[in-house]
Amino acid sequence: MEQPKYKRVVLKLSGEALAGKQGFGIQPAVIQSIAKQVQEVADLGVEVAIVVGGGNIWRGKTGSEMGMDRATADYMGMLATVMNALALQDSLEQLGVETRVQTSIEMRQVAEPYIRRRAIRHLEKKRVVIFAAGTGNPYFSTDTTAALRAAEIEADVILMAKNNVDGVYSADPKVDANAVKYEELSYLDVIKQGLAVMDSTASSLCMDNNIPIIVFSIMEEGNIKRAVLGENIGTIVRGK
Numbered sequence: 001m002e003q004p005k006y007k008r009v010v011l012k013l014s015g016e017a018l019a020g021k022q023g024f025g026i027q028p029a030v031i032q033s034i035a036k037q038v039q040e041v042a043d044l045g046v047e048v049a050i051v052v053g054g055g056n057i058w059r060g061k062t063g064s065e066m067g068m069d070r071a072t073a074d075y076m077g078m079l080a081t082v083m084n085a086l087a088l089q090d091s092l093e094q095l096g097v098e099t100r101v102q103t104s105i106e107m108r109q110v111a112e113p114y115i116r117r118r119a120i121r122h123l124e125k126k127r128v129v130i131f132a133a134g135t136g137n138p139y140f141s142t143d144t145t146a147a148l149r150a151a152e153i154e155a156d157v158i159l160m161a162k163n164n165v166d167g168v169y170s171a172d173p174k175v176d177a178n179a180v181k182y183e184e185l186s187y188l189d190v191i192k193q194g195l196a197v198m199d200s201t202a203s204s205l206c207m208d209n210n211i212p213i214i215v216f217s218i219m220e221e222g223n224i225k226r227a228v229l230g231e232n233i234g235t236i237v238r239g240k
Contacts, residue, residue: 005230006156012146015055017163035091047123054080074138085132104136143198147205161218167235212238
């Protein structure tokens with residue numbers, strides 16, 4: 001049997017990753033593909049927690065730019081992440097993967113409230129746990145949620161699944177033909193160079209807690225499993 005390198009992981013999915021090529025909403029074929037990839041990892045005995053974004057439905061930043069109160073716009077974004085989390089839960093459970101959704105904003109008819117010890121217990125029972133509604137606070141991104149939850153549950157690594165790039169580049173590879181892909185970076189490299197891995201709050205949190213980050217493409221089938229097995233895909237960010 002294949003031996004995973006990591007025992008407990010946090011998978012960070014952007015909302016856009018669930019939208020596929022259409023760019024908005026939830027594309028069933030895409031979410032089913034992601035669910036199958038998560039199932040592959042769970043079948044290895046790896047404990048999987050997922051943090052999902054909401055950009056395919058609503059972006060707080062967009063609402064703020066339209067003149068909406070920033071906190072209100074961010075709360076709307078948190079609700080969008082709950083919709084994505086429930087859709088992902090349904091896809092996973094159709095594959096027979098036991099899944100729990102925990103939300104940072106209480107909505108008991110829909111999901112459990114986030115309780116750290118309960119989340120860890122679910123993971124120990126090999127249930128996939130999806131963390132929704134961000135941190136429950138405006139002005140914090142779902143990247144920061146991933147870093148925070150990874151620290152809280154003592155995850156071995158954060159898997160940053162991207163839908164438009166296969167790692168971290170020196171510039172946007174779609175715009176700059178001379179953009180160089182990095183195989184390895186330090187947290188300070190990411191922060192100083194302003195590289196689009198995570199926002200600075202999330203990067204600092206990972207640095208302070210020494211949580212490695214692997215940035216890779218979600219669009220290639222089996223990549224989540226490859227990352228968990230320790231294969232050299234994408235870009236790894238860690239302390240040097």
